[in-house]
Amino acid sequence: MTRADRLDSAPPTVGQDAISPYQRLLRRLTAVSVRAKILGMVAGIVLLLGLGVTLQVRVRLQAELSASLETRGIAITRDLAVRSADLILTENTFALYQLIRDTLETNPDVRYVFVLTAEGGVLAHSFEQSVPPDILQVNPVDGTQPYRVQKLDSEEGLISDVAVPILAGRAGVARVGLSQHRLADSVASATWGLIGVTIVALALGLGVALTLTQVLTRPVLELVSVARAVGQGDLSAKARRRMDDEIGELALAFNAMTDNLAHSQADLLRRLREIGTLNATAVTISGGLGLTAVLQGTLDKVLEVMNLRAGWIFLVDDQAGPPVRLVVQSGLSAAFAAEEAERELGACVCAHVLRQGCPLVVHDIRRECPRLSPEVITAEGLVCHASIPLIAHDRVVGVLNVASAQAREFTAEEIALLDSVGRQIGVAVENARLWEELKRKEALRGQLLSQVITAQESERKRIARELHDETGQLLTTLLVGLRTLEQTPTLPDAAQGSVIELKALGKRIFDEIHRLAVELRPNVLDQLGLVGAVESCTREFGMRTGIKTDFDSSGLNGLPLPGEVEIAVYRVVQEALTNVARHAAASQVGVMLEQRRNALVAVIEDDGRGFDAEAAFSLTADNAPHLGLFGMQERAALLGGQLTIESVCGQGTTVFVEIPLTNDEDPGLSQEGDR
Numbered sequence: 001m002t003r004a005d006r007l008d009s010a011p012p013t014v015g016q017d018a019i020s021p022y023q024r025l026l027r028r029l030t031a032v033s034v035r036a037k038i039l040g041m042v043a044g045i046v047l048l049l050g051l052g053v054t055l056q057v058r059v060r061l062q063a064e065l066s067a068s069l070e071t072r073g074i075a076i077t078r079d080l081a082v083r084s085a086d087l088i089l090t091e092n093t094f095a096l097y098q099l100i101r102d103t104l105e106t107n108p109d110v111r112y113v114f115v116l117t118a119e120g121g122v123l124a125h126s127f128e129q130s131v132p133p134d135i136l137q138v139n140p141v142d143g144t145q146p147y148r149v150q151k152l153d154s155e156e157g158l159i160s161d162v163a164v165p166i167l168a169g170r171a172g173v174a175r176v177g178l179s180q181h182r183l184a185d186s187v188a189s190a191t192w193g194l195i196g197v198t199i200v201a202l203a204l205g206l207g208v209a210l211t212l213t214q215v216l217t218r219p220v221l222e223l224v225s226v227a228r229a230v231g232q233g234d235l236s237a238k239a240r241r242r243m244d245d246e247i248g249e250l251a252l253a254f255n256a257m258t259d260n261l262a263h264s265q266a267d268l269l270r271r272l273r274e275i276g277t278l279n280a281t282a283v284t285i286s287g288g289l290g291l292t293a294v295l296q297g298t299l300d301k302v303l304e305v306m307n308l309r310a311g312w313i314f315l316v317d318d319q320a321g322p323p324v325r326l327v328v329q330s331g332l333s334a335a336f337a338a339e340e341a342e343r344e345l346g347a348c349v350c351a352h353v354l355r356q357g358c359p360l361v362v363h364d365i366r367r368e369c370p371r372l373s374p375e376v377i378t379a380e381g382l383v384c385h386a387s388i389p390l391i392a393h394d395r396v397v398g399v400l401n402v403a404s405a406q407a408r409e410f411t412a413e414e415i416a417l418l419d420s421v422g423r424q425i426g427v428a429v430e431n432a433r434l435w436e437e438l439k440r441k442e443a444l445r446g447q448l449l450s451q452v453i454t455a456q457e458s459e460r461k462r463i464a465r466e467l468h469d470e471t472g473q474l475l476t477t478l479l480v481g482l483r484t485l486e487q488t489p490t491l492p493d494a495a496q497g498s499v500i501e502l503k504a505l506g507k508r509i510f511d512e513i514h515r516l517a518v519e520l521r522p523n524v525l526d527q528l529g530l531v532g533a534v535e536s537c538t539r540e541f542g543m544r545t546g547i548k549t550d551f552d553s554s555g556l557n558g559l560p561l562p563g564e565v566e567i568a569v570y571r572v573v574q575e576a577l578t579n580v581a582r583h584a585a586a587s588q589v590g591v592m593l594e595q596r597r598n599a600l601v602a603v604i605e606d607d608g609r610g611f612d613a614e615a616a617f618s619l620t621a622d623n624a625p626h627l628g629l630f631g632m633q634e635r636a637a638l639l640g641g642q643l644t645i646e647s648v649c650g651q652g653t654t655v656f657v658e659i660p661l662t663n664d665e666d667p668g669l670s671q672e673g674d675r
Helices: 003-009 021-030 034-089 094-104 182-207 214-231 245-286 292-304 334-342 349-356 375-381 410-486 493-520 521-545 563-584 625-640
Strands: 110-116 124-127 148-154 157-164 173-180 310-316 324-330 360-362 384-392 394-406 548-554 589-598 599-608 641-645 655-658
Touching: 003 641, 034 094, 034 148, 034 157, 034 173, 034 182, 034 324, 094 110, 094 124, 094 394, 157 182, 157 324, 182 245, 214 245, 214 410, 245 360, 292 310, 292 324, 292 394, 292 410, 324 334, 324 394, 349 360, 349 384, 349 394, 384 410, 394 410, 410 493, 521 548, 521 589, 563 589, 563 599, 563 625, 563 655, 625 641, 625 655
Parallel strands: 548 589
Antiparallel strands: 110 124, 110 173, 148 157, 157 173, 310 324, 310 394, 360 384, 384 394, 589 599, 599 655, 641 655
C-alpha cells in the first residue's frame, strides 16, 4: 500500500477537514513513487522536445519552402515575361504557346501559365479550354509594380499566382500559377519523420526510465536543461554521461535522438540548399544578362554551393569551326584552360557525354583523361570531376564540368542537382541562340524594308518627274489648242460651249496631275524643309476636303534634320490625313510637330468617328490588315521610332509618332541626311 493509499484510508481528523481540493491533489501527486515521477518527467520531456522541435522545424521548413517557391515563381514569370515580350510585339502566337508549353514541361510545380494583353484580354494560355474567369479577376498588377504574388485557394490546394508586367505593362501581363502541393508533401513528410523519431525516442526513454532509481535527480535535472536548449533549436547540446547505469543509458538515448534530429535537419537544409541553387540559377538566367555572363554566374554559384574548386563549360558550336569550344571557366590555371580550349575531345569523357547525353564521373583525372598532358594535370592539382550534359529540347548543346582537388564521391543527389542545373543552362543557351538568330533576321528585315522604301521613293520621284515633264506638257499643249479653237470666229455656238467645257476639264486634270506630282515628291520639302512641307500639306488638305485644319510646330525652326527622317514623318502625316479624309468623317483635324528632348514628335488628331485600333492592327483572317497603318508603323520603326494610335469609337483618333534624332545603332543615320 502506498503512502497516498494509507492517507486515504485513515480516519478523518480535524486538520483534514480544512484541506482544500488543490492541496489534496498536490498531496496525491507528491505521494507518487519516484519511479513514476521520473517516468512521467521523461515522457513529458521527450514529448515536449519532440513536439517542440517538430513544430519548429515544420514552421521553419514551411516558411523557407514557401519563400523559395515564391522566389522561383517570380523568376519563372519574369523569364516568361522577358521571353514573351518580342513574341507579343511580333504577334508570334505559335511561339508564345510553345514558350508556355516549355515553361510547364521544365517546371513541375507550375499548374497553369497564361499571358494577358495590356487591356486584360487573353493572348495565350495552358488551360484545356479557356482561362477561368475567377483567375482573370484576381491578382491585378500595373506597370509600376515589378511583380505581384497572391495566394489562391483551389481544388488542388493553395496556388501561388505570380503576375509580372511585360514591358512595364504596355505589352501585357505574364501570369504563372505554382502549386504548393509538393511543398505541403515535403512538410508533411518531414513532420511525420520527426514525429516517428519522437515516438521511437519516447518509447526508448520510457523503457530506460522504468529502471531508474531515486539517485537520478541531479542527472535528470541536467537532462531537463539540455532538453530545453534543444527545444530552443540548439541540436548540438549533449547530455553528459556521469555513470554507466540507467541514467547514462538515458543520456545516450537522448543524445542519439538529438543526433537523429540534427541529421534530419541537415538533410532538410541540404534539400533547401539544392532548391536555393536551382532558384539562384533560374534568377541568374532570367536576369537579362548576356550568355557568357549567365554561364559564368551559374558556374560560380554551383562551385560555391557544392564546395568545389574549379569548373568549366563547353558549348557545341553550330557554326563552322571546332565542334565544341570552351566558353567560361572558374578556378583553372591558364595552362589547363589553354589545353581544354585547344585540344580536340577525341576519346575524352566529355565526348562520350556529348554523344550519350548522360552524366559521367571521372574519379582520377590523371589516369582516366587521355586528352590532357599529365604534367598540366599534376600542376593543376585536380583529382576528380563530373561531366554533366547541357540539354535543351532533347538535344545536347554543351557540357558542364566541375572538379575537386580532393578525392570524393559525387552522390546521386549531387548528380541529380547538377543534371537539373545542366538542363536549365541548356535551355538558356538555346534561348540565347534563338534570340541571336531573331535579331539577325530582324536586322535583315530592316535592311530589306529600307531598300524597299528607298526604291519606293525613287519610283515616286520618277513618276512625279514624268507627270510634270511629259504629261504636264501634253496637257499644256492640249489647253493651248483648245484656247486657239475657242477664239476661232467661225466656230458654231454649240461647239463653242463644248470647247469651254473641255478646256475647264483639261484645267482640272492639269491641277490634279500637279497635285499628284507634289504628293509623290513635294518640292516644298526640298525648299522649306519638313515644317514648311507639312504645313503646306495640311493647308492644301483643308482646302481640298473642306475640313477645318490647324497646324503648329515647336523647337524645329532652323534644326537640321536627316533626309530620311523628313521623308518618313512627311509620309506618315500624309497617310494619316488621307485616312481622315477617307474614313473619319471629321470636321476638324490638327497637326503638330515638335522636338522633345532628342526626338522628333508628330501628332495628328481629329474629331471623327474613331475606330478599334487594336483590331485594325490584327492579322486574323476575318480582319484584313490596314496596309496604310502598317506602312506608317514600319516607317517609324525603321528609324528606331514608334507609332501609337489612340482611338475610341465616336470620340476621334490621335496618331502619335516619335522618332529619335540620334541613333547609335545605325551609323548611317547622320544629322545632315540627303534630302
